[in-house]
Amino acid sequence: xxxxxxxxxxxxxxxxxxxxxxxxxxxxxxxxxxxxxxxxxxxxxxxxxxxxxxxxxxxxxxxxxxxxxxxxxxxxxxxxxxxxxxxxxxxxxxxxxxxxxxxxxxxxxxxxxxxxxxxxxxxxxxxxxxxxxxxxxxxxxxxxxxxxxxxxxxxxxxxxxxxxxxxxxxxxxxxxxxxxxxxxxxxxxxxxxxxxxxxxxxxxxxxxxxxxxxxxxxxxxxxxxxxxxxxxxxxxxxxxxxxxxxxxxxxxxxxxxxxxxxxxxxxxxxxxxxxxxxxxxxxxxxxxxxxxxxxxxxxx
Amino acid sequence: xxxxxxxxxxxxxxxxxxxxxxxxxxxxxxxxxxxxxxxxxxxxxxxxxxxxxxxxxxxxxxxxxxxxxxxxxxxxxxxxxxxxxxxxxxxxxxxxxxxxxxxxxxxxxxxxxxxxxxxxxxxxxxxxxxxxxxxxxxxxxxxxxxxxxxxxxxxxxxxxxxxxxxxxxxxxxxxxxxxxxxxxxxxxxxxxxxxxxxxxxxxxxxxxxxxxxxxxxxxxxxxxxxxxxxxxxxxxxxxxxxxxxxxxxxxxxxxxxxxxxxxxxxxxxxxxxxxxxxxxxxxxxxxxxxxxxxxxxxxxxxxxxxxxxxxxxxxxxxx
Numbered sequence: 131x132x133x134x135x136x137x138x139x140x141x142x143x144x145x146x147x148x149x150x151x152x153x154x155x156x157x158x159x160x161x162x163x164x165x166x167x168x169x170x171x172x173x174x175x176x177x178x179x180x181x182x183x184x185x186x187x188x189x190x191x192x193x194x195x196x197x198x199x200x201x202x203x204x205x206x207x208x209x210x211x212x213x214x215x216x217x218x219x220x221x222x223x224x225x226x227x228x229x230x231x232x233x234x235x236x237x238x239x240x241x242x243x244x245x246x247x248x249x250x251x252x253x254x255x256x257x258x259x260x261x262x263x264x265x266x267x268x269x270x271x272x273x274x275x276x277x278x279x280x281x282x283x284x285x286x287x288x289x290x291x292x293x294x295x296x297x298x299x300x301x302x303x304x305x306x307x308x309x310x311x312x313x314x315x316x317x318x319x320x321x322x323x324x325x326x327x328x329x330x331x332x333x334x335x336x337x338x339x340x341x342x343x344x345x346x347x348x349x350x351x352x353x354x355x356x357x358x359x360x361x362x363x364x365x366x367x368x369x370x371x372x373x374x375x376x377x378x379x380x381x382x383x384x385x386x387x388x389x390x391x392x393x394x395x396x397x398x399x400x401x402x403x404x405x406x407x408x409x410x411x412x413x414x415x416x417x418x419x420x421x422x423x424x425x426x427x428x429x430x
Numbered sequence: 431x432x433x434x435x436x437x438x439x440x441x442x443x444x445x446x447x448x449x450x451x452x453x454x455x456x457x458x459x460x461x462x463x464x465x466x467x468x469x470x471x472x473x474x475x476x477x478x479x480x481x482x483x484x485x486x487x488x489x490x491x492x493x494x495x496x497x498x499x500x501x502x503x504x505x506x507x508x509x510x511x512x513x514x515x516x517x518x519x520x521x522x523x524x525x526x527x528x529x530x531x532x533x534x535x536x537x538x539x540x541x542x543x544x545x546x547x548x549x550x551x552x553x554x555x556x557x558x559x560x561x562x563x564x565x566x567x568x569x570x571x572x573x574x575x576x577x578x579x580x581x582x583x584x585x586x587x588x589x590x591x592x593x594x595x596x597x598x599x600x601x602x603x604x605x606x607x608x609x610x611x612x613x614x615x616x617x618x619x620x621x622x623x624x625x626x627x628x629x630x631x632x633x634x635x636x637x638x639x640x641x642x643x644x645x646x647x648x649x650x651x652x653x654x655x656x657x658x659x660x661x662x663x664x665x666x667x668x669x670x671x672x673x674x675x676x677x678x679x680x681x682x683x684x685x686x687x688x689x690x691x692x693x694x695x696x697x698x699x700x701x702x703x704x705x706x707x708x709x710x711x712x713x714x715x716x717x718x719x720x721x722x723x724x725x726x727x728x729x730x731x732x733x734x735x736x737x738x739x740x741x742x743x744x745x746x747x748x749x
Contacts, residue, residue, distance in 0.1 A: 131513070138509025138533070142502060229624065233595055240524055240598035242551030244531055334505040335532030336550075338525050339596040341501040348502070383503065387495055387510055399498050 131384060134261055139384045141265045141333060143377030144272040145326050146348055150356065150372035151279055152322035153349030158362075159283070160295045160315045165221040165346050166206045167323045169228025170199035172342035174324025176232040179241040179337035188249045192328045198235075199324020202228060203316035211309050232339055239339040241331075248332035264333050271329060275322060276369040282318075283365040291315055323349075351407050352376035358414045382406035456480075456704055457491040459511045461530070462522035462543075464499040466649060468675065468689040469522050472542050475693015476520055476700060483701050491516075501525045508533040518700055521565075524550050524598050531563050538709040541565030542696040543689070545599035545647075547714055560710040566696045568717045570603060570647055570672045570686065572610040578685050578722075579670050580614075581737050583641050588617045590636030590643045590667075592629060592658060594650035595622045603646045603672075626650050630657035637665040645681060647672045655679055659728070666733040677723035678748055682732060683740065687719025721745045 131139070149171065156164040178195030182188050202224055209220035233239060253263055282288045293301040294311045302308050323345065331337040356375025360367055386402035460476060462469045477492055495511070497504035508529035511519050518538045521527040527541035531552055539562055541552055547567050553559035556567075580586045591607060593600040604620060611618045619639050621632035629651055636643055645651050645658055655671070659680035662669035671681035674688045695717060703709055722740070725748040729736050741747070 132510070132515075134513030135510040136513070138506060138513070141509070142506050146502070229596065238549070238598065238601050239596045240528075240550060242528055242549070244528060244551040245554070330502065330505070333532070334501070334529055336501075336525060336528040338501050338598070340499065340525075344500055380506065383506060384510060387507060399496065399503070 131388065135384060137261050137265050139380045140377060141268050142330075143380040144265070144268040144373065145329050145333070146352060146380070147272040147373035147376040148275050148322045148326040148329075149345060149349040150352035150376045151276060151369060152319040152326075153346065154353050154368065154372055155279070155315055155319040155322070157350065157353065158295070159292055160312060160319075162210075162217050162295075162312065162316065163221070164203070164206060164316060164319065165218065166202055166224045166228070166316070166320055167349060168342045168345045169225040169232065170202040170320040170323050170342075171327040171330075171345040172232045172337070172339065173202055173228055173235070174199040174327030175331035175337040175341060176235045176241070176327075176339075177324075178328035179243055179331050180236050182243060182246050182248065182332075183241055188247055188251065188332065192249055192325070192332075195328040196321050196325040199327065200317040200321030202324075203318075203320030204313060206320075207313045207316040211312060228342075229339065232342075236337060236339070241337045242335065243332055243337070244335045249329070250332065268329055268333065271325075272373050275325070276373060277366075279318075279322070280365045280369045287314075288365075348376075348379065352379050355379055355407065355410050358411055378410065379403075379407065382410070455489045455491070456485055456518075457493075457514075457516040458485075458518050458520060458700065459493050459495075459514060459516035460520040460522065461495045461497070461504070461507050461511060461526050463497050463501075463504055463526045464523070464649070465496045466653070468647075468652065468673070469543060471689035472522050472693035472696060473520075475690040475695075476542070476697040477693075478690075479694050479697025479701060483704075485701075485704070497526060501529070504529045505533075512537060518703055520696065520700060527552055527563075527565070535562055537562065538703050539563045539565070540696060540699050540703065540709070542692065543568050543599075545569050546602035549602060550598065553714055556714040558711055559714060562709050564699060564709045564712045564714055566692065566699065566715045566717055568599075568647065568687075568692055569606065572603070572607050573614070574685055575644065575670070575672060576607075576610060576614055576616060578683060578740070579642050579644065579668075581740050582668060582670075582682070582734055586616060586641050588619055588640045590619045590621060590633075590640035591646055592621045592623050592632040592636065592643070592651050593646055593648050594624055596624050597648055597650060600646060600648035600650070603648065607644075607646070623650055623654075626654035629654035630661065633658040633661040634665075637661060637667055640667065643667055643669045645669060645671045645676055647686075652676060655681070663728075663731045668729070668732045668734045674719075674721050674723040674746070677725050677746075680728050681725065682729045682734065683722070683724045683736070683744075685720070685722045687717050688721060691719060691721075692717050723748065 156162045174195040177198045178191045181191035206221045206224040209215045210217045290306045291311045352375040355378050356371030360371040386399050460473050495507045504526045512534045519530050521530040521541045530539045621635045623629045623632035669681050671684040673686050677684045722744045723746045724744045
């Protein structure tokens, strides 16, 4: 892999690290499978791009895009909590609605940011080559985002949220307002995903109505890869494992892209990625089984 | 090393150098947002032109990456390609072209099958765009297309267009279709089909409201065009298309380019850059095509006859 390709892999890995954190928050902490992210990733990108194109400051645009995506999470939570619509279905409904909303927000299916100012513009005069600048910027965003999330999960409020996910009834019995935690959790999750969308649009040069497709799969893959490598010890480790899992997922994709020499074709990318992710999933299990076997043999 | 072998190798290298003067070894990296017969044909057309110009075998390294429909993968591919340092990146369809244009400001990029390169901000202007990006727009010549339909239906009042509102190319096409239709005194009735499974319903919505259905060059519509043809037969509404490939799949007629040809036109631009021209000084080209395909069997099944004048001009009659 060339340096440029590696930096690109890192860059997209860090951005999707934010997605992985969002997915972790809903799937693992709140136990709320949330497919809204396929739409809110695009919403974050779409709103940010539409605002930048109309002349709004890129930072303000990114903030608005993030908040818009967070509110999409609130809608899913509302459908689920207020009307008892199954969480999966509620999130699919929001995601479906978002497709149209995103087209409306952009006014067309594709908004180009190639010639527009972005969050990176203020740093462009500092003499750092563009290829490094992008990576450093998104790495800082992902790490700050991760640290803030870890800190949040350690607070009294965050602990209450974790309690809701692990045992709703017990949490309620201990006086925790369950509904409120779900609302906040989904907003936070989709806000992180929307922020990732906003950053992706600005570093990749466009927002497109199709860009959210499969976000949930990528986010889950990153979470699972991270978990399988690091286990689930402390919140800080978890948050970092989301980022590293996301980067490893991108490296897997990158390897799949470079697999010509094995006789693979471009159309095999999805399968190859799935195989690489699967391998990373089963490797820790195989290793522990092997160790257990070895230990058994020693005892005999 | 023996003297003779030195002589031999010297001779060999002279031969190599002289052939290199004809065409030195080049690396062309192509990428498309998704695999799809039309987009694949573009890629193959590019390669054909390169081969015709002496870039083949050892003299050509030609790679192809597909983003499998995912813009995040397109972005990653663009960065990988830039790192591989090809001589030229050929980027097929809008998101792939935008990803490439963002990833490099130095490696020449030739885009293709992008309907509206100005809206996609790939180039600031079509003539002498400057920078490292130029290419071929596949904006259909809608006036030509509607004129063809008018030859079948002289008192044509309304044309129905199914399209995917989520596809940038399709929306650009629809906008210009409305403009052209207005000039010609025709009304456009649109029917949205966001997924290929919605195409049938969109076509059915048009029945009763339109004199003819026009299937534009829209990935979603084209991938499910058989369902439009079926509605056309059942409801006796003639179905026309924006590309010749669709006539082979059941549309009555189309005047346009085939995508292999579009790839060849893209390849011409690639060769010009290889020969030393700067991408920024090459105008963005509009795809040209004069092929006229007709499908008499389908016309009959949809209750319409192919005018003699059209039949005589046809470059291909589908049997």
